[in-house]
Amino acid sequence: MSYQGVWTLAEAKKGEIKRVAFELLTRGRKLADKLEVELASLIISNNVSKEEARRLIEAGADKVYLVNDKRLENFIVENYSNVMVELVEEHKPEIILGAATTMGRTLLPHVAVRLEAGLTADCTELDIEEETGNLLQTRPAIGGNILATIHTPRHRPQMATVRPKSTSPAEQVPGREGEVVEIKYDPGLYDGRVERLSFRTSEGEDVNIVDADIVVAGGKGLKKAENFALIREMAGYLGGVVGASRDAVEMDWITYPHQVGLSGKTVTPKLYIAVGISGAIQHLAGMKTSENIVAINEDPDADIFKVADIGLIGDLFELVPMLNERLAREKEVEKVEV
Amino acid sequence: MKIITPIKQVPETSNVKMDEETGTMVRDGVESIINPLDLYAIEAAIRLKEEHGGEVIAITMGPPSAEKAIREAIAMGCDDGILLSGREFAGSDTWATSYALSRCIEDIGDYDLIFCGLQATDGDTAQVGPGIASFLDLPLATYVSTVEKVYIAEESSYTEPDENSITVERLLEEGYEKLRLPLPALLTVVKEINYPRLPTLSGKRKARDVEIEPKNSEQIEMNKDNLGLQGSPTRVVNIDRPKVTRGGRIIDASEEGKQETAVEELVEYLKSKEML
Numbered sequence: 234m235s236y237q238g239v240w241t242l243a244e245a246k247k248g249e250i251k252r253v254a255f256e257l258l259t260r261g262r263k264l265a266d267k268l269e270v271e272l273a274s275l276i277i278s279n280n281v282s283k284e285e286a287r288r289l290i291e292a293g294a295d296k297v298y299l300v301n302d303k304r305l306e307n308f309i310v311e312n313y314s315n316v317m318v319e320l321v322e323e324h325k326p327e328i329i330l331g332a333a334t335t336m337g338r339t340l341l342p343h344v345a346v347r348l349e350a351g352l353t354a355d356c357t358e359l360d361i362e363e364e365t366g367n368l369l370q371t372r373p374a375i376g377g378n379i380l381a382t383i384h385t386p387r388h389r390p391q392m393a394t395v396r397p398k399s400t401s402p403a404e405q406v407p408g409r410e411g412e413v414v415e416i417k418y419d420p421g422l423y424d425g426r427v428e429r430l431s432f433r434t435s436e437g438e439d440v441n442i443v444d445a446d447i448v449v450a451g452g453k454g455l456k457k458a459e460n461f462a463l464i465r466e467m468a469g470y471l472g473g474v475v476g477a478s479r480d481a482v483e484m485d486w487i488t489y490p491h492q493v494g495l496s497g498k499t500v501t502p503k504l505y506i507a508v509g510i511s512g513a514i515q516h517l518a519g520m521k522t523s524e525n526i527v528a529i530n531e532d533p534d535a536d537i538f539k540v541a542d543i544g545l546i547g548d549l550f551e552l553v554p555m556l557n558e559r560l561a562r563e564k565e566v567e568k569v570e571v
Numbered sequence: 572m573k574i575i576t577p578i579k580q581v582p583e584t585s586n587v588k589m590d591e592e593t594g595t596m597v598r599d600g601v602e603s604i605i606n607p608l609d610l611y612a613i614e615a616a617i618r619l620k621e622e623h624g625g626e627v628i629a630i631t632m633g634p635p636s637a638e639k640a641i642r643e644a645i646a647m648g649c650d651d652g653i654l655l656s657g658r659e660f661a662g663s664d665t666w667a668t669s670y671a672l673s674r675c676i677e678d679i680g681d682y683d684l685i686f687c688g689l690q691a692t693d694g695d696t697a698q699v700g701p702g703i704a705s706f707l708d709l710p711l712a713t714y715v716s717t718v719e720k721v722y723i724a725e726e727s728s729y730t731e732p733d734e735n736s737i738t739v740e741r742l743l744e745e746g747y748e749k750l751r752l753p754l755p756a757l758l759t760v761v762k763e764i765n766y767p768r769l770p771t772l773s774g775k776r777k778a779r780d781v782e783i784e785p786k787n788s789e790q791i792e793m794n795k796d797n798l799g800l801q802g803s804p805t806r807v808v809n810i811d812r813p814k815v816t817r818g819g820r821i822i823d824a825s826e827e828g829k830q831e832t833a834v835e836e837l838v839e840y841l842k843s844k845e846m847l
């Protein structure tokens with residue numbers, strides 16, 4: 234049997250499919266349509282209901298393979314890899330997409346080695362090569378300084394992890410048809426060497442800057458720790474989280490988990506607002522693929538303006554309070570309207 | 572304990588210069604360094620050695636000049652190093668790199684732990700660590716932020732399990748997960764794990780004098796079909812330079828009077844993007 238069809242790996246937690254799974258369907262649908270093949274999603278988890286799985290069908294999957302078992306409740310790479318390798322060898326999809334999350338970036342390389350498949354990490358662009366039907370995978374490399382396009386000419390399947398937030402999630406169309414195939418877990422695939430002992434959520438409220446839709450970040454231009462209140466206030470009005478440049482972190486104005494950039498986190502929110510940040514290449518490496526970028530800086534030559542969609546040249550201590558006041562008013566209006 | 576740290580030599584990219592015409596990196600005058608994250612892997616390995624005894628062996632696959640990375644690792648406190656170098660490895664993607672390194676590690680043999688960096692700054696793939704674990708069928712923990720405990724059966728006076736193990740925490744999107752892995756195992760580490768030490772004087776002396784003989788696929792048993800470009804499933808088809816400039820609207824809001832209209836325009840922009 235030759236390899237055919239596109240698969241996405243749908244991550245789920247506590248019975249619920251994650252948002253990033255729907256982003257992958259946006260990517261997968263486009264590829265499947267171009268190749269005129271079936272699009273299927275694979276769920277490896279526990280307690281994911283058929284109804285929940287149907288959400289993927291409504292969002293564009295033609296088929297969902299659903300593997301539930303209590304031994305698969307938590308992601309242990311050996312166990313998931315065994316399930317995935319078995320199913321891929323049986324169904325032979327030609328393309329497999331996973332999210333570039335901590336899970337995807339652990340599981341897919343493990344699986345790719347066993348399948349002798351090509352795997353490209355952290356793709357931001359996927360397409361089909363006209364003449365050959367090969368998957369074209371584009372990814373930023375060398376701190377975002379180049380974009381490399383990669384293909385896998387002779388090996389199947391072709392695998393890629395896709396950056397979360399690099400595309401919008403596929404919309405669910407109620408009533409869209411497709412099949413949920415429940416697969417009984419084969420206990421022979423259980424590895425059992427690695428034991429998960431516990432889990433604790435990160436301290437502090439909103440440090441998950443990677444998953445946030447809106448990030449408001451402050452830099453050395455804020456002058457001192459107390460002034461981060463301006464940033465927090467803005468983030469509050471916008472429903473966003475607080476990010477920071479390395480210099481702000483090194484001054485101890487804010488903690489390391491908030492750091493954006495080469496030696497911090499890479500974020501791709503819908504909106505990134507940089508306040509008093511110069512836009513050093515190491516900072517840009519962590520945020521320049523954001524969908525919309527706003528910059529406020531008093532230096533007209535600051536590099537941050539090169540990547541900004543809209544930039545305000547001026548004193549942040551005058552502009553930000555004005556902006557916060559306006560945002561507060563917008564909130565008021567919203568309340569009245571509701 | 573015998574601990575192996577695969578380290579990669581990368582160009583020092585914190586100040587990358589790009590050739591505007593060709594879209595490639597200017598390598599002239601660019602220093603080569605140990606991949607910054609691999610320093611954390613080395614440090615983690617040395618700390619365990621200091622606690623439990625044994626040795627740390629750094630291995631790298633790269634051109635002959637990557638020998639420098641091995642010497643630097645020894646200067647930090649690694650006991651020995653292996654340079655895997657040869658034309659047959661040129662053009663390796665992460666699959667072929669994982670294969671070659673896994674063969675080299677098998678050749679060393681009798682190891683308890685492998686520490687990798689999470690990812691290298693040039694490729695940023697984070698695939699080689701999991702790849703090696705997969706080839707060697709070793710228990711794997713990625714994104715390790717803490718080594719909590721190493722349990723060595725023969726060091727223990729209790730009659731606990733006779734299996735050696737390591738307990739670690741991993742830094743995930745939502746928090747920290749604690750895992751116990753039997754040894755031998757492979758870990759990839761993140762920055763939170765420690766603070767890498769600087770080379771010591773005696774380390775530097777040792778690094779200077781040590782003999783590092785490059786090894787290749789003649790000395791280590793490998794399937795030649797799996798090496799280098801030939802053994803790599805993926806191929807680069809194109810390199811582009813991303814647009815740096817978005818050509819956004821930059822508004823002068825440096826004077827009173829201009830400020831209100833600028834802020835107003837920003838609010839309108841946010842509304843148009845449905846951010847408000």
Ligand SMILES: Cc1cc2nc3c(=O)[nH]c(=O)nc-3n(C[C@H](O)[C@H](O)[C@H](O)COP(=O)(O)OP(=O)(O)OC[C@H]3O[C@@H](n4cnc5c(N)ncnc54)[C@H](O)[C@@H]3O)c2cc1C
Binds near residue numbers: 498514516531
């Ligand atoms: C290996 C390496 C890794 C690095 N990793 C990171 C990383 O992950 N993240 C990161 O951010 N950096 C990183 N850096 C550091 C980076 O090079 C810069 O030093 C840093 O980003 C600068 O932070 P900043 O923009 O807050 O400060 P500055 O560069 O000092 O910029 C402050 C800005 O605020 C503006 N400003 C000042 N006062 C006002 C005012 N009243 N109103 C408006 N604007 C004002 C100034 O015009 C200036 O542009 C790294 C460096 C290296 C070498």
Ligand SMILES: Nc1ncnc2c1ncn2[C@@H]1O[C@H](COP(=O)(O)O)[C@@H](O)[C@H]1O
Binds near residue numbers: 579606631691698
């Ligand atoms: N050529 C290499 N030689 C030795 N170790 C490597 C090599 N390439 C990658 N590694 C290891 O694998 C990790 C991940 O690299 P990468 O998958 O390239 O991001 C690195 O931090 C190193 O520990």
